[in-house]
Amino acid sequence: MLFSDDPEEVEDPLVERIQQWDKKHAGKGKAPITSKDKTKYKILESNFTCDSVMSPKFSGNVYWAVFAGRRDRLEVQEKYWHFLHNAGLITEVHLWDFTANRGSKEEGKLNKEWLKKKAQEHNFVKVMTKAEGKFSFRDFYSHYADNLTAADVLVKADDDILWVNVSEFKCFVKYVHANTDEVLVNANVVNNAVTAHIQQKLGIIPKSVGDFEYPLGGRAGTLYHSPEKALALHKYFLSHKEIFFKDMIIQYMERMSINLFGVNYINAKIAFEITEYAYRHHQYFKGALDEIALTAFANVHLQTKQVVYMRLVVAHGTFVQQWRRSIKITSQITELYKKEGLT
Secondary structure (H helix, E strand, O other), X not given: OOOOOOHHHOOOHHHHHHHHHHHHHOOOOOOOOOOOOOOOEEEEEOOOOHHHOOOXXXXXXXXXXXXXXXXXXXXXXXXXXXXXXXXXXXXXXXXEEOHHHOOOHHHHHHHHHXXXXXXXXOOOEEEEOXXXXXXXXXXXXXXXXXXXXXXXXXXXXXXXXXXEOHHHHHHHHHHHHHOOOOOOEEEEEEOOHHHHHHHHHXXXXXXXXXXXXOOHHHOOOHHHHOHHHHHHXXXXXXXXXXXXXXXXXXXXXXXXXXXXXXXXXXXHHHHHHHXXXXXXXXXXXXXXXXXXXXXXXXXXXXXXXXXXXXXXEEEEOOOHHHHHHOHHHHHHHHHHHHOOOOO
16 A cells, blocks of 8 residues: 555655645645645646657557446447447446436436446446445545556546547557556546636637636636536537647646546556545545545645646536536537537
8 A cells, every 4th residue: 555554664755745744734624725836737748749658569458437427428428439449449448337426316227227238238338336335436446456457558537528539549548558657647628627728828719718717726717617618618629629639748736627537557556545545534625535636635745747638639518517507508518519520
């Protein structure tokens, strides 16, 4: 265990940093999630190409894992599973059954039946279920920490990832596999508060589409709460896709919504240990434990390195606050992507 409670077992410098933080903040309430550094993100590489990845030929398994539940969004995402699997770019799709955690009992039942049907139809699709009770994020990270091999890559996706730049996926996997010092490698997400701000600063999104400020600590912000902004952003993206692809690797310093990210064998174990710490010491945290722990806590307090791989563009449907404010707009966004072909 990286974060053993026994100080005699501490060997990793990451552990030393978390123990130092423990001593400083024990009994003082929630963990602060904002960095004192004014630099919230920085460009690490500006002329990145697939050939830049110094890695032997990748030959491991690639698992596309989804926190699954909402079949109307998954029906849109499904075509990407088929394309990537048929192209030999993913080995299996793992649908983690979070249906009991979302919506009404009847809706949960229909969603669960849909997941089961997909697994019956396709031998590369597996539904991950729990014998008793509901899944937690803890179960997810624990599974891959225990089961990934050194040759494998995990790609975690929200169930409302509605568009994927499939032509860049192979290079993304190769990059994730090769870079053991970057705990999370995130896609360049459309409808994500932090990436929207970066996209606007890079001149991708004009002010006429909306003002996408950097949210305090990397969390929430006006986009997170606005279905209207999300719809405008999605419409703009669909008519200007080509300008969203940038040959850049960008490091971010605080929290970020983890709509789609990749990890290799080493970093899956680190991610598990960080989330385990958050669950064991939940009094320091609030809300989405895995996201806060893996991004805000890991970046601000543990000084981990996490990046956005700007060449892999994906579209994320809506955040929960956007959905709550307008189910109608959420449905409009989903319908937009139903009409889109593979790119």
